[in-house]
Amino acid sequence: MRKIVVGSRQSGLALTQSKQFIKKLQDKFPELEVEIKKIVTKGDRIVDVQLSKVGGKGLFVKEIETALSNKEIDMAIHSLKDVPSVLPDGFSIACVPEREDMRDAFLSNNKVSFKDLPKDSVIGTSSLRRAAQLKAIRDDITVKWVRGNIDTRIKKMESGEYDAILLAAAGLKRMGWSDNVVTEYFEPEDFIPAIAQGALGIEVRSDDQELIDMLQAVHSEETALCTNAERTFLKRMDGSCQVPIGGYATLEDGELYLTGLIMSEDGNERYVVKKSHEDPETLGNLVADEMEKMGAKDIIDMINNEK
Numbered sequence: 001m002r003k004i005v006v007g008s009r010q011s012g013l014a015l016t017q018s019k020q021f022i023k024k025l026q027d028k029f030p031e032l033e034v035e036i037k038k039i040v041t042k043g044d045r046i047v048d049v050q051l052s053k054v055g056g057k058g059l060f061v062k063e064i065e066t067a068l069s070n071k072e073i074d075m076a077i078h079s080l081k082d083v084p085s086v087l088p089d090g091f092s093i094a095c096v097p098e099r100e101d102m103r104d105a106f107l108s109n110n111k112v113s114f115k116d117l118p119k120d121s122v123i124g125t126s127s128l129r130r131a132a133q134l135k136a137i138r139d140d141i142t143v144k145w146v147r148g149n150i151d152t153r154i155k156k157m158e159s160g161e162y163d164a165i166l167l168a169a170a171g172l173k174r175m176g177w178s179d180n181v182v183t184e185y186f187e188p189e190d191f192i193p194a195i196a197q198g199a200l201g202i203e204v205r206s207d208d209q210e211l212i213d214m215l216q217a218v219h220s221e222e223t224a225l226c227t228n229a230e231r232t233f234l235k236r237m238d239g240s241c242q243v244p245i246g247g248y249a250t251l252e253d254g255e256l257y258l259t260g261l262i263m264s265e266d267g268n269e270r271y272v273v274k275k276s277h278e279d280p281e282t283l284g285n286l287v288a289d290e291m292e293k294m295g296a297k298d299i300i301d302m303i304n305n306e307k
């Protein structure tokens with residue numbers, strides 16, 4: 001069996017989820033030899049500005065794709081929510097393992113709940129989606145941008161720079177930190193997660209059939225169905241990463257449901273559509289069609305014209 005080189009970003013979370021995935025793969029193929037190669041991406045280098053202002057999709061994946069096509073690496077383990085909805089030719093997401101918790105987690109100093117947070121509290125987030133939803137629920141709090149790895153963000157909160165922050169539950173759970181640091185989880189019905197939040201996407205060269213076959217052993221058809229529906233909706237609506245957009249799909253008693261969200265940046269306009277269909281791509285398109293009918297595309301066009 002050949003040796004596989006895995007490309008990973010250097011952050012604690014990227015390395016941890018790469019190692020956890022490799023372990024899962026090696027449980028199925030005990031003989032498999034794997035090496036991790038660290039790669040610095042543009043998204044890692046830009047730490048002083050709001051990423052949605054930098055624009056450009058896939059700030060965390062481009063360098064990794066270059067390394068894939070040069071055959072410096074064979075496989076990359078991404079947070080699927082950081083992967084653009086359309087991949088360049090020659091690359092495939094060959095495997096989507098079982099999803100971790102898709103929810104957003106609320107962290108606060110002294111574990112004060114979101115509803116009990118005093119007026120004028122400062123919440124840190126770098127996500128337009130989180131900011132818009134926070135403002136829609138409580139217009140008396142201030143949202144302040146925060147960047148950095150999740151440990152950096154937690155330290156910034158603890159130092160008093162923020163009263164609270166929002167992070168993906170999945171990252172905290174993978175790091176083993178959630179029990180200590182999470183004040184409460186926001187349920188997806190009330191606070192809609194990012195497209196593909198909590199899921200990983202394993203990217204390979206499309207012609208690497210041997211590896212693609214191997215990855216089927218750790219693929220989750222349920223997660224793939226859900227994230228395909230979500231990513232189809234994303235592809236139709238946005239792409240620019242500059243619009244507050246969210247969505248999540250679930251499989252309930254064999255029925256596939258997708259809830260999509262589009263908001264204005266200030267949180268004053270909110271469009272939510274929920275539909276069901278057995279085919280994930282049809283479902284993503286149905287939710288997008290309905291969004292367009294409701295006028296949500298106007299928000300997107302307005303945002304894109306301003307930038």
Ligand SMILES: NCc1[nH]cc(CCC(=O)O)c1CC(=O)O
Pocket residue numbers: 079080081082150166167168169170171196197198199200
């Ligand atoms: N935007 C950065 C990012 N990309 C993936 C995760 C966490 C893990 C996941 O959603 O799979 C995070 C951190 C966060 O949003 O808190």
